[in-house]
Amino acid sequence: MNTIEVCFSPALFQYKTTNDNYIVVIVDILRATTAFCAAFDSGVTRVIPVSGLEELFEYKNKGYLTAAERDGKKVDFADFGNSPTVFLHSSLSGKELAYSTTNGTQAVEMAKSSGNIVAAAFVNLKVVSKWLISQQKNVVILCSGWKNTFSFEDTLFAGALVEILEQSGGFAHICDASGVSLSLWQASKNNLQEVVKNANHYQRLVKLGQQTDLLHCFQLNSSEAVPVWDSRGFKNLPKSNI
């Protein structure tokens, strides 16, 4: 039986108990991992997470497409912010995208040492679950949170993934964080678009006029992307591998 553990913040990743044979599932529903999926669906060939804006600016000078947001807002020099719906309406075939966000990139930095990383969101829940079940490894779900604090929307996603993995018969959750995520998801899933309005970052994005993105971020299974980590960023797994 494979285990499932949930970390509610990148700052808690170092305290996880799963140490062998695991895949880290990075989650940043609002909006980095949702946006990664959208970028791949629009033809991007690679997403390169970048921590700082200086490094991102160097990528821009080398000719990469760049995306960056701080506190929910697009950074001026970047080609894109953090909006998945803007990616979806762009034609990005064959392009490589350097990407810096407040929270999502930090989670990737934390997880890099594990080697196996996949980026997940409600939009690719089904296809990521299918791939994880095929891998038969332990799973650590790493919620990006908000500046290292707990995020409701990432937790609901963690619960949704715990539910599917456990229903497959090959996985069992091993910590209170994963059990609570599952409970919260099961209490919310029939009314997801309403329940998530209680999340702080949802309200922050409403104030920034991002209602179109918010609807998109909680629509399940609209994407076929499975962004997996290789040494130089995320690549989209070919469908034949899923």
Added chain:
Amino acid sequence: MNTIEVCFSPALFQYKTTNDNYIVVIVDILRATTAFCAAFDSGVTRVIPVSGLEELFEYKNKGYLTAAERDGKKVDFADFGNSPTVFLHSSLSGKELAYSTTNGTQAVEMAKSSGNIVAAAFVNLKVVSKWLISQQKNVVILCSGWKNTFSFEDTLFAGALVEILEQSGGFAHICDASGVSLSLWQASKNNLQEVVKNANHYQRLVKLGQQTDLLHCFQLNSSEAVPVWDSRGFKNLPKSNI
């Protein structure tokens, strides 16, 4: 309006957003803060949290009573483990107690810099709430967790405290962690003794034969203790101050 924030782990305390005029409520339901209350109810005049066992041994040599547990088990040289019911059945009038636990002491260490600390558990929920409402300061609820990971039972307590403080009309929660704690509490409170059986540390203590303690730790309002921090440890507030 005073704010309420919840930290799910001592490792997340540094990321709290409340920085002015606040009281830290330390929570370690299983079992440190429950045991602090029991020790005060049995006549202890001071509880001195101690991190390491070497430091605790020095206190023993100086004539203090000592309490220590590691991984749920009493440390050999200590007079007591972490069992509130053992404290309740002891006569400790006028004694000072040096206390080292796996998780609770660490939370105290994190919070010391704030100056204002109170130790809380289900057993003293009512009297601690009354005191907090009288103080009219912001509240940061610091869950001790388990080795820096999330604990279900501490979170349920946080939700219970959020509920009472908000019902007083003078407080509002400001983060997703406090909102989720409240939801979990409201879904669990009518069946608390059953629901908490899902907590990992509850199951760990069942295996160690601590059923009597477990019953005690989830019985509300059996204690009148309000353990507040002064520079040298916790003292029990005189009833006239509450």
